[in-house]
Amino acid sequence: MEPAWLWLWLLGAGILASAHGDKSPGLPQAPRGRLSEPAPAYRQVTPTITSFALRVYKQLAAETPGNILFSPVSIASTLALLSLGAQADTSTQILQGLGFNLTETPQASIHCGFQSLIHALDLPSPKLELKVGHSLFLDKQLKPRQRFLDDIRELYGALAFSVNLTDSATAWRQMNDYVRKQTYGQVVDCLQEFSEDTPMVLLNYIFFKAKWKHPFQRYQTQKQESFFVNERTSLHVPMMHQKEMHRFLYDQERACTVLQIEYSGNALALLILPDPGQMQQVEAALQPETLRTWSQLLVPSVLDLHLPRFAISGAYNLEEILPHIGLSNIFNLGADLLGAPGRLNGTIFRVSHKAAMDISERGTKAGAASGLLSQPRPLNVTWAPHARFNRPFLVLVWEVTTQSLLLLGKVANPAAG
Template sequence: MKTMVLVWLWLLVAEALLPVHCQPFSAHGDKSLGAPGPASQQPLEPAPAHHRVTPTITNFALRLYKQLAEEVPGNILFSPVSLSSTVALLSLGAHVDTQAQILESLGFNLTETPAADIHRGFQSLLHTLDLPSPKLELKLGHSLFLDRQLKPQQRFLDSAKELYGALPFSANFTEAAATGQQINDLVRKQTYGQVAGCLPEFGHGTLMVLLNYIFFKGNWCPLLASMGIAPTWCVDLTAKWKHPFDRYQTRKQESFFLDRRTPLRIPMMRQKEMHRFLYDQESSCTVLQIEYSGTALLLLVLPDPGKMQQVEAALQPETLRRWGQRFLPSLLDLHLPRFSISATYNLEKILPLIGLSNLFDMEADLAGIMGQLNKTVSRVSHKAVVDMNEKGTEAAAASGLLSQPPALNTTLAPHAHFNRPFLLLLWEVTTQSLLFLGKVVNPAAG
């Protein structure tokens, strides 16, 4: 299976606050999921710098998810790595007090982990995700669009480039429509036409747009490079199921229950394969772990009928750790929807509810970016798209633990039918980082 995820995120910095417009993994060679944390590290090796930030990113993700679940009735999808790294990058341009407030709002304890170590942790995370791999290709970066009449602080530009790979671009924000079109065109080209027209209009007081996006699909970045397009912030992930689905086994019309009384007819992929699997009686949910051929891992959580809110309330790092300790390989009769969903958020109302009000505070001091006071973030927009289907090729190697014993009776395989709303968590195993988190309520609401 190929999985495509797009994420587009931008932060708009203006002269004043504008009105809000509401519209442990195993250390023994397998990829079993636990909550990221020190327990999974080799005892005699120093912990990589990114281990300082990945547990906090996970905590931040779960807090944001729960807030979105209260505000958004339908599908949910966002990238914790995208959001947290962008906010941390912005804090580089803040006065020491404002920077501390921003990082603490993300969930960091500055007594235990100083700001410099946090930024080095993000640097390590982005660098590690960017390392070449024969099975998993990731390319990362950020972009800064700065008004050409301003003189940004060189120290900020140097730190942003060194730590976050952020490249600056000159922009003329006095011509708002033309500049907005220019940025939208750039993103549209960089996402191979998948993201277009998602940047709202901005006013003449805009001074900076800080953006990133993630494109999660086959091998597209080399294609863009051949077209002379330089990606700013992309993830290019060739992600194929370790055990691919046979498209001839897909049923084109199978019921997916939006609620107990509302069935929806959708294509349902099917297979009988070995996967790590458990039923959590305490949380009333089925948890399934599906491996990609590279260093990516998909966790699917299927609440019992009527138990979605109970499962969402139980989402804690401790819950992920407990699941990681209880997974067992099991032969499953798996039914999984073939779906394409998207989600778009203006987060300037949501982020303050989980503690990030200082981003939008008139007292926030971002003078480290341009040497001018009283600059605030007015909007935070985030867009994500996921497309899952049967396509893909078999992995070059298979884990012995998950390989199917020849003597098993496939007719007795327990079933895992994802025929009602479920959660998805997409992990990168090497860094133990949560790349995407979401909820599929309606698989046909693309």
């Protein structure tokens, strides 16, 4: 029998520079320390990352008809790292574009928050593998300030490499090989090829591998069940099946079913299944407050669950998306980016992001306004409500301790990966 694993591999926010210039989200609360212990610094950034993620998702949904998949932690941390090396006004615009109120949370606190988050996510766990990394590839002609290199290493764990970017084909292979090794061979050919006048590449990657707390049994998987892509199109996909205890609810106001599935490690997935024809309504309702409400109202019960086995991916040039959510100035302002004078006096021209996810039987979020919920019935050994994910649905993957959103996507076609 194959190992009981979920595979999720993400490559986040490869940023290329051109010489041409609320409270926490809706999740189970992390364990609290003693009253005398200060709150972890990552709590200053994770709610903002969630809000930023929902804005990015809505923009992608407006422009992308099919599957969507990206890593909010990956994109947000890479942009925050980038702000360290920008001029003061550009740095402010990047952090405000991410959604931070710099009057309430000073820049130094934001960077310490990301430092705390990355450290917490990188802590070893016997039940799941989670690896976050940043790497900066600079052309050999660039001489970045040592202070900047020290800051990105201390705060973001980022390593800087000097490469010959004028030989773009060789450099492209070197960077792809680097990411492939860091993700244990799961992310290959992550970068699009770039031109010889690219003086800098900033990469972020996330690798995540975890087991379901309650794995599906492969013998119960139906090899050919219908998945309705839309009213006119259906396809046949493998459909996993189990009767198991999960937390879920039906949100009558937003017309969707919300299901939380736990991993055996300190992570969980939130699956949101809109009623037929209600995807846009549910997407429009995605707000941090909605997630909080759902988490408070989820009820544990035995559920007759049907979930497709799927592999999806997403690849985006975010410079086309970010200006619509307040991050336009990082593309049109000349700045002494990354403290590296000379060829880097230009503007960012590409922000690329790639993610891939594979959910199977062994491995790998919630519902509604008060008073308008149809909650599941109590535990009953002879009856269990159905949740059949046989039409497009949303998926969110969380790390529970930090309450950080690792992954956000839409499964519009489970066979398109």
